[in-house]
Amino acid sequence: xxxxxxxxxxxxxxxxxxxxxxxxxxxxxxxxxxxxxxxxxxxxxxxxxxxxxxxxxxxxxxxxxxxxxxxxxxxxx
Numbered sequence: 001x002x003x004x005x006x007x008x009x010x011x012x013x014x015x016x017x018x019x020x021x022x023x024x025x026x027x028x029x030x031x032x033x034x035x036x037x038x039x040x041x042x043x044x045x046x047x048x049x050x051x052x053x054x055x056x057x058x059x060x061x062x063x064x065x066x067x068x069x070x071x072x073x074x075x076x077x
Contacts, residue, residue: 020073
């Protein structure tokens with residue numbers, strides 16, 4: 001199994017969340033927003049300058065900065 005980060009997904013690609021890296025307030029906030037291990041996430045699109053990036057997870061759309069997306073480890077599906 002080769003894991004990548006959420007930031008590595010391209011538009012229309014899916015992945016299964018493996019882990020959220022870190023033990024701080026940002027990691028806790030990402031988990032609270034539904035980025036929990038086992039959930040499937042899809043990259044929907046990005047802003048014209050590339051940041052933020054929009055994802056679909058647990059039935060809703062979520063926009064993250066790329067630096068935040070790099071903290072979410074996934075396995076591409």
